[in-house]
Amino acid sequence: MSRILVLTAHRFPDESRVNRALIEAVRPLPGVTVHELMRSYPDYRIDVAHEQALLQSHDALVMMFPFYWYSSPAILSEWQDAVLTYGFAYGSRGTQLHGKPLQLVVSTGGDRQAYSAQGYNRYPAADLLLPFQAMANLTGMDYLPPHLVQGVNDLSDARLAQEAAGVATRVQALFTA
Numbered sequence: 562m563s564r565i566l567v568l569t570a571h572r573f574p575d576e577s578r579v580n581r582a583l584i585e586a587v588r589p590l591p592g593v594t595v596h597e598l599m600r601s602y603p604d605y606r607i608d609v610a611h612e613q614a615l616l617q618s619h620d621a622l623v624m625m626f627p628f629y630w631y632s633s634p635a636i637l638s639e640w641q642d643a644v645l646t647y648g649f650a651y652g653s654r655g656t657q658l659h660g661k662p663l664q665l666v667v668s669t670g671g672d673r674q675a676y677s678a679q680g681y682n683r684y685p686a687a688d689l690l691l692p693f694q695a696m697a698n699l700t701g702m703d704y705l706p707p708h709l710v711q712g713v714n715d716l717s718d719a720r721l722a723q724e725a726a727g728v729a730t731r732v733q734a735l736f737t738a
Protein backbone atom coordinates (compact mmCIF):
# COMPACT_ATOMS: atom_id res chain seq x y z
CA MET A 562 0.00 0.00 0.00
CA SER A 563 1.50 3.35 -0.99
CA ARG A 564 1.57 6.28 1.39
CA ILE A 565 1.33 10.01 0.81
CA LEU A 566 2.99 12.63 3.00
CA VAL A 567 1.19 15.99 3.05
CA LEU A 568 3.56 18.65 4.35
CA THR A 569 1.67 21.79 5.28
CA ALA A 570 3.20 25.19 5.94
CA HIS A 571 1.46 28.21 7.41
CA ARG A 572 2.75 31.07 9.50
CA PHE A 573 -0.23 31.06 11.87
CA PRO A 574 -2.11 27.75 11.50
CA ASP A 575 -4.78 28.78 14.00
CA GLU A 576 -5.64 31.84 11.90
CA SER A 577 -5.91 29.93 8.63
CA ARG A 578 -9.30 29.55 6.98
CA VAL A 579 -8.46 28.20 3.55
CA ASN A 580 -5.56 25.87 4.25
CA ARG A 581 -7.27 24.61 7.36
CA ALA A 582 -10.21 23.49 5.22
CA LEU A 583 -7.88 21.87 2.68
CA ILE A 584 -5.99 20.05 5.44
CA GLU A 585 -9.17 18.73 7.02
CA ALA A 586 -10.32 17.46 3.60
CA VAL A 587 -7.24 15.28 3.14
CA ARG A 588 -6.58 14.26 6.75
CA PRO A 589 -9.12 11.39 6.82
CA LEU A 590 -7.95 9.83 3.57
CA PRO A 591 -6.50 6.33 4.08
CA GLY A 592 -2.76 6.21 3.46
CA VAL A 593 -2.33 9.97 3.93
CA THR A 594 -0.13 11.46 6.66
CA VAL A 595 -0.72 15.16 7.33
CA HIS A 596 2.33 16.83 8.84
CA GLU A 597 1.82 20.46 9.89
CA LEU A 598 5.31 21.93 10.01
CA MET A 599 4.51 25.02 12.05
CA ARG A 600 2.74 23.00 14.72
CA SER A 601 5.72 20.61 14.97
CA TYR A 602 8.38 23.30 14.78
CA PRO A 603 7.07 26.67 16.05
CA ASP A 604 10.72 27.51 16.85
CA TYR A 605 11.86 26.52 13.32
CA ARG A 606 14.24 23.90 14.80
CA ILE A 607 13.58 21.08 12.38
CA ASP A 608 14.33 17.48 13.37
CA VAL A 609 16.17 16.53 10.20
CA ALA A 610 16.48 12.79 10.93
CA HIS A 611 12.75 12.57 11.66
CA GLU A 612 11.85 14.46 8.48
CA GLN A 613 14.13 12.32 6.33
CA ALA A 614 12.67 9.15 7.83
CA LEU A 615 9.17 10.44 7.05
CA LEU A 616 10.17 11.02 3.43
CA GLN A 617 11.65 7.54 3.19
CA SER A 618 8.50 5.91 4.54
CA HIS A 619 6.18 7.63 2.03
CA ASP A 620 5.84 7.20 -1.71
CA ALA A 621 4.59 10.64 -2.72
CA LEU A 622 4.92 14.15 -1.33
CA VAL A 623 2.39 16.98 -1.24
CA MET A 624 3.43 20.49 -0.23
CA MET A 625 0.40 22.53 0.78
CA PHE A 626 0.69 26.22 1.61
CA PRO A 627 -0.66 29.73 1.11
CA PHE A 628 1.31 31.79 -1.41
CA TYR A 629 3.34 34.39 0.52
CA TRP A 630 5.28 36.93 -1.52
CA TYR A 631 5.15 34.64 -4.54
CA SER A 632 6.66 31.77 -2.61
CA SER A 633 6.02 29.56 0.41
CA PRO A 634 5.88 30.51 4.07
CA ALA A 635 9.36 30.56 5.62
CA ILE A 636 8.92 27.31 7.54
CA LEU A 637 8.81 25.35 4.27
CA SER A 638 11.89 27.11 2.97
CA GLU A 639 13.65 26.25 6.23
CA TRP A 640 12.48 22.64 5.87
CA GLN A 641 13.99 22.48 2.37
CA ASP A 642 17.30 23.95 3.55
CA ALA A 643 17.53 21.57 6.50
CA VAL A 644 16.14 18.32 5.14
CA LEU A 645 17.10 18.16 1.46
CA THR A 646 20.76 17.52 2.12
CA TYR A 647 23.58 16.41 -0.15
CA GLY A 648 23.82 12.64 -0.09
CA PHE A 649 20.14 12.34 0.85
CA ALA A 650 18.21 14.35 -1.72
CA TYR A 651 20.86 15.16 -4.30
CA GLY A 652 24.40 14.22 -5.29
CA SER A 653 25.50 10.92 -6.79
CA ARG A 654 24.33 8.97 -3.74
CA GLY A 655 21.46 11.30 -2.82
CA THR A 656 18.69 9.27 -4.34
CA GLN A 657 16.13 9.01 -1.55
CA LEU A 658 13.49 11.04 -3.38
CA HIS A 659 13.99 9.58 -6.82
CA GLY A 660 10.77 8.75 -8.60
CA LYS A 661 8.44 10.12 -5.93
CA PRO A 662 5.63 12.33 -7.26
CA LEU A 663 5.58 15.91 -5.91
CA GLN A 664 2.24 17.71 -5.87
CA LEU A 665 2.00 21.36 -4.81
CA VAL A 666 -1.30 22.64 -3.44
CA VAL A 667 -1.14 26.43 -3.22
CA SER A 668 -3.78 28.96 -2.22
CA THR A 669 -3.42 32.47 -3.63
CA GLY A 670 -5.15 35.70 -2.75
CA GLY A 671 -4.94 36.77 -6.38
CA ASP A 672 -7.33 35.16 -8.81
CA ARG A 673 -6.48 33.40 -12.06
CA GLN A 674 -6.70 36.59 -14.09
CA ALA A 675 -4.30 38.38 -11.73
CA TYR A 676 -1.73 35.71 -12.53
CA SER A 677 -1.56 36.39 -16.26
CA ALA A 678 0.54 38.64 -18.48
CA GLN A 679 -2.22 41.27 -18.31
CA GLY A 680 -2.94 40.82 -14.63
CA TYR A 681 -1.50 42.82 -11.74
CA ASN A 682 0.85 39.98 -10.76
CA ARG A 683 2.05 39.81 -14.38
CA TYR A 684 3.34 36.22 -14.26
CA PRO A 685 1.49 32.90 -14.21
CA ALA A 686 1.52 31.25 -10.79
CA ALA A 687 3.07 28.13 -12.35
CA ASP A 688 6.04 30.24 -13.48
CA LEU A 689 6.47 31.75 -10.04
CA LEU A 690 6.59 28.21 -8.65
CA LEU A 691 9.51 27.25 -10.92
CA PRO A 692 11.97 26.99 -7.97
CA PHE A 693 9.86 24.06 -6.71
CA GLN A 694 9.98 22.47 -10.14
CA ALA A 695 13.76 22.95 -10.19
CA MET A 696 13.96 21.36 -6.74
CA ALA A 697 12.00 18.38 -8.02
CA ASN A 698 14.33 18.16 -10.99
CA LEU A 699 17.48 18.17 -8.87
CA THR A 700 16.11 15.64 -6.40
CA GLY A 701 14.69 13.32 -9.06
CA MET A 702 11.09 13.85 -8.02
CA ASP A 703 8.25 13.68 -10.53
CA TYR A 704 6.82 17.23 -10.53
CA LEU A 705 3.10 17.33 -11.19
CA PRO A 706 1.19 20.44 -12.33
CA PRO A 707 0.51 22.60 -9.25
CA HIS A 708 -3.02 22.51 -7.90
CA LEU A 709 -4.04 26.13 -7.33
CA VAL A 710 -6.88 27.44 -5.19
CA GLN A 711 -7.14 31.05 -6.32
CA GLY A 712 -8.96 34.22 -5.39
CA VAL A 713 -9.30 32.93 -1.85
CA ASN A 714 -9.98 36.25 -0.14
CA ASP A 715 -13.64 36.23 -1.09
CA LEU A 716 -14.39 32.51 -1.31
CA SER A 717 -17.81 31.61 0.06
CA ASP A 718 -18.03 28.70 2.47
CA ALA A 719 -19.70 26.65 -0.27
CA ARG A 720 -16.94 27.38 -2.80
CA LEU A 721 -14.29 26.62 -0.21
CA ALA A 722 -15.93 23.25 0.49
CA GLN A 723 -15.87 22.54 -3.27
CA GLU A 724 -12.21 23.51 -3.49
CA ALA A 725 -11.39 21.30 -0.51
CA ALA A 726 -13.15 18.36 -2.16
CA GLY A 727 -11.15 19.04 -5.34
CA VAL A 728 -7.91 18.95 -3.37
CA ALA A 729 -8.90 15.65 -1.76
CA THR A 730 -9.58 14.20 -5.22
CA ARG A 731 -6.22 15.39 -6.50
CA VAL A 732 -4.37 13.92 -3.52
CA GLN A 733 -6.19 10.60 -3.90
CA ALA A 734 -5.14 10.51 -7.56
CA LEU A 735 -1.52 10.31 -6.36
CA PHE A 736 -2.14 6.73 -5.29
CA THR A 737 -2.19 5.85 -8.97
CA ALA A 738 0.38 8.41 -10.17
Ligand SMILES: Cc1cc2nc3c(=O)[nH]c(=O)nc-3n(C[C@H](O)[C@H](O)[C@H](O)COP(=O)(O)O)c2cc1C
Binds near residue numbers: 626670713
Ligand atom coordinates in the same frame (compact mmCIF):
# COMPACT_ATOMS: atom_id res chain seq x y z
C1 LIG B 1 2.52 37.58 4.32
C2 LIG B 1 1.54 37.32 3.21
C3 LIG B 1 1.97 37.35 1.91
C4 LIG B 1 1.07 37.08 0.87
N1 LIG B 1 1.53 37.08 -0.41
C5 LIG B 1 0.69 36.74 -1.41
C6 LIG B 1 1.17 36.67 -2.75
O1 LIG B 1 2.34 36.86 -3.04
N2 LIG B 1 0.27 36.36 -3.73
C7 LIG B 1 -1.05 36.11 -3.45
O2 LIG B 1 -1.80 35.81 -4.38
N3 LIG B 1 -1.53 36.15 -2.18
C8 LIG B 1 -0.69 36.46 -1.16
N4 LIG B 1 -1.14 36.49 0.13
C9 LIG B 1 -2.54 36.05 0.40
C10 LIG B 1 -2.52 34.59 0.89
O3 LIG B 1 -2.05 33.72 -0.11
C11 LIG B 1 -3.93 34.17 1.33
O4 LIG B 1 -4.29 35.02 2.39
C12 LIG B 1 -3.91 32.71 1.79
O5 LIG B 1 -3.78 31.88 0.67
C13 LIG B 1 -5.20 32.37 2.54
O6 LIG B 1 -5.04 31.09 3.14
P1 LIG B 1 -5.28 30.85 4.69
O7 LIG B 1 -6.72 31.20 4.99
O8 LIG B 1 -4.96 29.42 4.91
O9 LIG B 1 -4.34 31.77 5.44
C14 LIG B 1 -0.29 36.78 1.17
C15 LIG B 1 -0.71 36.78 2.51
C16 LIG B 1 0.19 37.05 3.51
C17 LIG B 1 -0.29 37.03 4.95
